[in-house]
Amino acid sequence: METLENRGYLLTEQINPNSQNLDELTTIELVDLFNQEDTQTLKAIANARIELAKAIDLTSESLSLGGRLFYIGAGTSGRLGVLDAAECPPTFCTPPDLVQGIIAGGTSALIKSSEGLEDQKEDGASAIAERKITAVDVVVGIMAGGTTPYVHGALEEAKRRGATTISMSCVPLEQVEIIADVDIRLLTGPEILAGSTRLKAGTVTKMALNILSTGTMVKLGKVYGNRMIDVAVTNRKLHDRALRIIQDLTSLNREEAGLLLEKSGKKVKLALLMHWSGLDEKICDRLLNDHQGNLRSALLASNKP
Incomplete structure (x- = not known):
């Protein structure tokens, strides 16, 4: 009989002691608790500043040599990658294939839950192979809990092809090993709603992706001062x-x-x-x-x- 792995040890799956009585809070207490917990995202970004800077340098170097940037993930993590990739053409006038988001389950997974597909490690590897990723490309694997087989498969295949690999997760090093050139750990602690990583983990991931893509475009000369001088004039x-x-x-x-x-x-x-x-x-x-x-x-x- 198949047994399911117990992942309760993961930081993202643990119980938040500050929200034990979540269903008993008044509305304003609920809002205040969210506000209080979200301050952890700023601390997490600050603690990962060295890794984020390294990721920006490696990514901008690869793209300046003709490489591409790929985000890959499942569920919320995949949707966040697709969102950041989609924002690059209008903001920086980049060609659509320069920054690409890959989500387990494809386009339909953007609006319909397909989290079951994250367990297919070989599908992640296939996604990398289909896009003919090479040594000048960069692949960012996004997974809050750090254990998503789909993303691990993608990172392994990308590394085999010589691409620069970056991982983003919200669990400490000692809980999950991730093989990547840059291992970014965004530790925001247990969620207010236990295990719901679309909350703090999702917020801090969006913040990190903002920093990575914008920092890379700054390095590529798509910004003058703080002006988006490569803005696409489309509306x-x-x-x-x-x-x-x-x-x-x-x-x-x-x-x-x-x-x-x-x-x-x-x-x-x-x-x-x-x-x-x-x-x-x-x-x-x-x-x-x-x-x-x-x-x-x-x-x-x-x-x-």
Whole structure:
């Protein structure tokens, strides 16, 4: 007869002593308890700062060499990876295949529970093989409890192919061994609702993914100061943001900024380089290509005799 592994020892499965009477709290007490427990996410990020920085450096280096970034997970962890990947094209104007999210069960698992699929280790390995992952790619395995077979299979296959591997989990090293180049442990303690890792574990994972993807894009030159100069101008809101970025960084008024944006083909970075260097669109485009899209480097080169 098949026996199920007892995972009650995992930090993410333990009982939170602060919420033993959860069903007896008043509504305001319930809200206050959530607020109090969520402060653990900030501490967890601070304690993982060295590993997060290493992950950013390795990821930006790989992507600068033509690699891709993959997030892979099951259930909530998989959905968070897909969400972060989906935000990269509009925020940083990245091609859709540069940052990809993989979830056990595929697209349907985004809206319908398919947690049973996380037990298939070979499916995780197959997901990596199907995407022809190579040594210049980066694979981030996301699993709150650190034991998801699907993700372990993916990380093992990615490592076999020479890719950079990163893991994100919410359990201490001594509870679960995870083989990865960077092992990020986000320890937020037991959940208010025992075992419900969509709560603190989910929140801290989203925070870590925000840091990883944004930090990587900063390193790749997709940010100038704190402005998203590679924003994709695809709707009225983003068009307005593009105009404001150009106005903030230049002395142009809104009408002038609009004309410059149109002249650049709605590329904020290119528009700024054209304005600051006084060079035409083709030369500025070439300068940016020569400097891997880094505006500061391209601008410096444009001023050289």
